[in-house]
Amino acid sequence: MKVAKRREAMLQAVLSGMNDVSALCEHFGMSEATVRRDLRALADERRIVRTYGGAASAASVGMHEPEESLDTRSESFREQKEAIARVAVAHVQDGDTIFLDGGTTTAALARCLAGRDGIHVITNNLLAVSLLAPADVPVTLIGGDVRPSSMSTLGPLAQIALSRLTVDKAFLGADGVVAGRGLCEATAEQAYLKECIIRQAASVFVLVTSNKLGRASQQHWTPLERDWTLVTDAPRDAPALTDFTLRDEVTVESAQVSL
Template sequence: MKVARRREAMLQAVLSGMTEVAALCDHFGMSEATVRRDLRALADEGLILRTYGGAASVSAHAPEESLEERRHSFQAEKDAIGIAAARHVADGDTVFLDGGTTTAALARALALAGRRDIHVITNNLLAVQSLAGSHVPLTLIGGEVRESSMSTLGALAQLALTRITVDKAFLGADGVVPGRGLCEATPEQAYLKECVIRQAASVFVLVTADKLNRDSQQHWAPIEKPWTLITDATPSHPSLHAFETLAGVAIESVAADDVALN
């Protein structure tokens, strides 16, 4: 098969969801070196994105969902993820809760559990609504208020994060892609997550299954330390496989009906 025709066939395979090097080798009967070379060539042309262990299609920039849309989408799944994440918060922990509706679900779980023996630091105004009336010690970092996410960010928030460290950081995202990190709509959001990751001893990413391998936004926060993915995606979910082979990532799958706080 001529190189141009082979690469066109490989492009179509990647666009149809065959994104792992091993699968492409089996499908085309080619060596790993040849597949990787073709993927690099396609990426250089801007036709695909190279990822850890394979490739991904280039998604067009998608409009960001409104806050109301995010509040009402996948609510049961977010509640289950929040409850599962709350179980990782130990007595005496100082934790950071990122902006977003999934991390807000974690705040509700902590408030409902009546926790008093932890300290929560957050830029998430939705989390503040849940925690301010509870007995959980709470610190809100300053910055510019982003109305579409009800979170604070910008230079003041970044400066505040240089003055603290946390035991555990719980992050949301518009998307998470193996080998690339967390995807966000603005550079300020992405960079704030990068600042949080640097200041955290342990990192947890809380996302619903629809966010896995989603690259619909254009700004990225890499995760360059071991981290835990908490999601409602089942172990057999096809999007989880690439995370399972990614070094340094632990995966926790939770059921949408997992609503017990104990």
């Protein structure tokens, strides 16, 4: 297994609750030195926090993580995002008007929608526009201020535009999602824009990779106080999904990552 893929797998294991070096050694069949080296590298990237004898999610120790660059997010968990997009696209039917939120996971869904007939996409995601418009998919870009770190629009103009629109299905990303609490984001404007989207959607889907489950890495929140569907790459029996599967308002769908 290549180093990058091995460390992504180790990150997911830590975020799912496997926190001891000994358990990680047994799980991956690797030496203690290799495991410790990988944990140190993940900690240096601020993706986890080293603890005595192992590691933990940064969110579990109350840290607010710095937001990753767009390039970093575009490259990380690529296969998982593509798997999530393949599950999510099955919910898009001919005649639908859908909203695609900002982010690289929703951009992966846009790639799956390229060339589709009979749908209308409303979005604040400039990455999605660049994928869909050349493929002749009708796209409405809501206005607002451009946020370069995510290549999305937000702010008062975006909020006003959303108040004039309704959609059949909204597909949202997030920096983290916590059962019973909602979605966390780096800025108040991002969090509030998601709240506006949720109000205007008949159905809501949250598309997140498993490292974001239970992750309260930022301080701004969008409540989720209605029925919604979580689409993630975590296996159905993953400990990180337990809190979600126990809630009546959440439907959980697991995506199979292609090997």
